[in-house]
Amino acid sequence: MNNEYKSDGRLERVLRSGRFAVTAELNPPDSADPEEVYQAALVLSEVCDAINATDGSGAHCHMSSVAICALLTRAGYAPIFQVSCRDRNRIAIQGDVLGAAAMGVSNVLCLTGDDVTAGDQPQAKRVFDFDSIQLLRTIKIMRDQGMFLSGRKLTTPPRLFLGAASNPFVPPYDWRPYRLAKKIEAGADFIQSQYCFDVPRFRQFMQKVRDLGLHEQAFFLVGVGPLRSEKAAEFMRTKVPGVHIPDAIIERLRKTPKEKKVEEGKRICVEIIQQVREIEGVSGVHVMAYRQEELVAEIISEAGLLPRPRIGGLPAQDSKVRPRRGNRVNGV
Amino acid sequence: MKFGQWLQNHPHFLEQTYWLTHRVFTWLDPLIARLGYERMDRWLRGPEEWTKRIVFDCRMCGQCILHSTGMTCSMSCPKNLRNGPCGGVRANGHCEVFPDKPCVWVQAYNRSLEMPRYGDEILLIEPPVNRQLEGSSAWINMLTGQDKVVPKAWDQIEVIPIAEK
Ligand code: SF4
Numbered sequence: 011m012n013n014e015y016k017s018d019g020r021l022e023r024v025l026r027s028g029r030f031a032v033t034a035e036l037n038p039p040d041s042a043d044p045e046e047v048y049q050a051a052l053v054l055s056e057v058c059d060a061i062n063a064t065d066g067s068g069a070h071c072h073m074s075s076v077a078i079c080a081l082l083t084r085a086g087y088a089p090i091f092q093v094s095c096r097d098r099n100r101i102a103i104q105g106d107v108l109g110a111a112a113m114g115v116s117n118v119l120c121l122t123g124d125d126v127t128a129g130d131q132p133q134a135k136r137v138f139d140f141d142s143i144q145l146l147r148t149i150k151i152m153r154d155q156g157m158f159l160s161g162r163k164l165t166t167p168p169r170l171f172l173g174a175a176s177n178p179f180v181p182p183y184d185w186r187p188y189r190l191a192k193k194i195e196a197g198a199d200f201i202q203s204q205y206c207f208d209v210p211r212f213r214q215f216m217q218k219v220r221d222l223g224l225h226e227q228a229f230f231l232v233g234v235g236p237l238r239s240e241k242a243a244e245f246m247r248t249k250v251p252g253v254h255i256p257d258a259i260i261e262r263l264r265k266t267p268k269e270k271k272v273e274e275g276k277r278i279c280v281e282i283i284q285q286v287r288e289i290e291g292v293s294g295v296h297v298m299a300y301r302q303e304e305l306v307a308e309i310i311s312e313a314g315l316l317p318r319p320r321i322g323g324l325p326a327q328d329s330k331v332r333p334r335r336g337n338r339v340n341g342v
Numbered sequence: 343m344k345f346g347q348w349l350q351n352h353p354h355f356l357e358q359t360y361w362l363t364h365r366v367f368t369w370l371d372p373l374i375a376r377l378g379y380e381r382m383d384r385w386l387r388g389p390e391e392w393t394k395r396i397v398f399d400c401r402m403c404g405q406c407i408l409h410s411t412g413m414t415c416s417m418s419c420p421k422n423l424r425n426g427p428c429g430g431v432r433a434n435g436h437c438e439v440f441p442d443k444p445c446v447w448v449q450a451y452n453r454s455l456e457m458p459r460y461g462d463e464i465l466l467i468e469p470p471v472n473r474q475l476e477g478s479s480a481w482i483n484m485l486t487g488q489d490k491v492v493p494k495a496w497d498q499i500e501v502i503p504i505a506e507k
Contacts (some may be wrong), residue, residue, distance in 0.1 A: 043400045122428045125439045143425040144470045161494030177429030188465055189426045196467055204429055251430035251438045329420050
């Protein structure tokens with residue numbers, strides 16, 4: 011394998027080849043049935059380069075991200091392993107990262123994590139032993155120096171493409187580009203942003219990012235997603251932490267007749283993809299559609315992002331790990 | 343709390359005070375060493391906690407970085423973040439977790455802009471917290487160097503990545 015690559019995964023190859031990348035989020039099931047993961051992955055695999063396995067997003071408990079990654083790599087898909095600092099301390103996280111890499115995971119996304127109060131079990135204890143930047147740095151140390159944080163040697167270091175999140179749409183706006191700079195300094199190779207519904211604000215942010223030269227140091231993927239109705243939009247902006255939706259978009263959905271709302275929400279999303287694609291420094295999009303995976307495929311296709319490039323394997327598949335269909339049906 | 347808030351809104355005064363206290367402690371170091379760091383830690387803990395709690399809502403992490411975070415205690419962020427705000431800050435600048443309270447980091451950032459001496463240090467990458475120091479006197483840990491001990495493999499980046507603001 012080429013030594014210049016930090017991972018064996020396809021996302022890194024797509025991005026480094028200068029192609030516009032697409033990642034998508036898999037909604038984790040509330041189930042012990044692996045088939046539910048595979049059903050969701052099947053819809054996404056043909057239309058994206060890597061699949062995000064969320065880690066208790068919104069502080070709601072679902073199947074764990076490490077387990078979803080295990081299922082996905084077993085079937086040959088390329089997951090992005092999301093790790094949040096909310097639920098695990100440094101000992102647990104470093105172990106999980108090694109385990110994930112051993113299962114063929116090539117991408118890790120380091121997050122702070124939504125607070126426990128955002129979920130349905132607000133009585134839980136917060137961990138937050140690391141913050142996302144310390145987490146990034148720690149995994150970078152494991153990868154590049156082949157050690158745990160304690161200095162203990164790893165016999166084989168993990169080969170990982172490191173990701174971080176960015177939210178340009180919430181205060182303190184002026185500081186957001188600097189926070190991104192810190193994350194890149196700490197080790198981020200790619201960035202996935204929060205939902206972008208406010209393109210003018212995003213343009214401003216990217217201007218500063220370019221001024222600081224950050225767009226040349228990491229790949230920036232813009233978070234996008236469809237809104238089902240103005241009610242759903244209103245819910246998201248009041249209940250989901252960190253989501254900013256301008257009034258104009260809510261107004262546009264309100265004016266749309268009921269049976270056309272879903273269509274309109276999709277069109278808004280496609281328009282946003284087309285607009286951000288033109289911005290210098292944007293390397294891809296990250297499509298998130300809460301419980302509407304079918305829409306993701308339509309959006310990606312309507313935005314003109316198909317077919318996905320076939321570098322190092324089929325779309326959403328990693329070069330190293332080949333599909334093993336037998337395992338897909340029966341689990342272990 | 344009111345007096346504390348008034349003080350915190352004068353970050354330049356506070357950073358000068360920090361600078362001065364830092365000098366006094368360094369100057370007193372030989373004496374403190376003679377008396378014994380452990381004993382001094384026991385004596386100082388109480389008064390340090392009391393004063394810092396009034397002004398900063400301090401959580402006694404034992405490795406104070408107030409001057410690097412806009413003279414605002416980052417441990418009072420409910421997520422204990424040391425390197426900047428999470429992505430959940432509300433549009434009005436309030437905290438994701440406590441909708442009635444301003445986000446600690448929004449305050450920290452605004453205050454850091456008024457701090458010519460240490461303001462830029464908010465751009466530094468802070469190492470993971472040593473939870474063993476919780477509850478001990480940060481001033482004594484500063485003198486013994488305990489607060490600067492990082493995990494063995496941690497490669498501390500001393501330079502501020504982007505210095506110009
Ligand atoms: S909003 Fe600010 S104070 Fe609240 S958890 Fe996030 S960073 Fe901490």
